[in-house]
Amino acid sequence: MSEKSAHPPTPPPTDKQRHRRGFLAATARVLVGSPMAIGFSSLVVTHLLWLLGLVRFMFPNILTEPPSRFKVGFPDEYSPGQVETKFKNRFGVWIVRHEYKGQPQIYALRTVCTHLGCTPIWLEAEQKFKCPCHGSGFFKDGVNFEGPAPRPLERYAVEIADDGQLEVDKSRKYQAELGQWKEPESFVPV
Ligand code: FES
Structure with missing residues (x-):
């Protein structure tokens, strides 16, 4: 007697799902490793560093140092x-x-x-x-x-x-x- 499978077989993807996966894969290929991706990452890092500097400027150490x-x-x-x-x-x-x-x-x-x-x-x-x-x-x-x-x-x-x-x-x-x-x-x- 054959054992009944615990999970029903996965139905094949519909056209809509296939289209969406294809689009995501193409986007990932463009973003990862391309010059555009490197440029975009540099831009994000630069902005983060700038933001960090701004926070540091707005909240300097004066709160922890004794007053003059x-x-x-x-x-x-x-x-x-x-x-x-x-x-x-x-x-x-x-x-x-x-x-x-x-x-x-x-x-x-x-x-x-x-x-x-x-x-x-x-x-x-x-x-x-x-x-x-x-x-x-x-x-x-x-x-x-x-x-x-x-x-x-x-x-x-x-x-x-x-x-x-x-x-x-x-x-x-x-x-x-x-x-x-x-x-x-x-x-x-x-
Ligand atoms: S630092 Fe040289 S004597 Fe005080």
């Missing part, structure tokens, strides 16, 4: 002689309350060595900033006194915001050797 202006607390939270290091990692700044040329003030020192750009370390016991790369040393006011650093650390602008807090602005820098530490934006008197 930020608040660091109220002046009376800083005691005389204090070097606050907690903003160093996130913002690259030390907030210092100290005297400069006899004037008690709060200033924001940039944590970049003026030799070749390493990050110095504040040594509380020795009351100095020490660069681990080539040994430059800076006093608490940022002035260089040992090692190869050719000039003092730089300051960022700092001011009192509307709410009374100190606000640092990293878009403006002040250099002692250019006489810029005299500028009122480079410190807050206390």
Whole structure:
């Protein structure tokens, strides 16, 4: 006894189906491997890259980078002689309350060595900033006194915001050797 087939035999394609398959096959032959297909693919890739660039332009990294202006607390939270290091990692700044040329003030020192750009370390016991790369040393006011650093650390602008807090602005820098530490934006008197 013969077994009954699980699937009925496939009926032969109709003229309409044959015509459609023929058309698709012809189109595929034209598109794949032809100069027209290569040109079309290049065009698509170029447009995709352009679109990617546009998205990158519209949504730059500013959302993940720390802001250039930020608040660091109220002046009376800083005691005389204090070097606050907690903003160093996130913002690259030390907030210092100290005297400069006899004037008690709060200033924001940039944590970049003026030799070749390493990050110095504040040594509380020795009351100095020490660069681990080539040994430059800076006093608490940022002035260089040992090692190869050719000039003092730089300051960022700092001011009192509307709410009374100190606000640092990293878009403006002040250099002692250019006489810029005299500028009122480079410190807050206390
Ligand atoms: S980078 Fe600081 S001493 Fe050279």
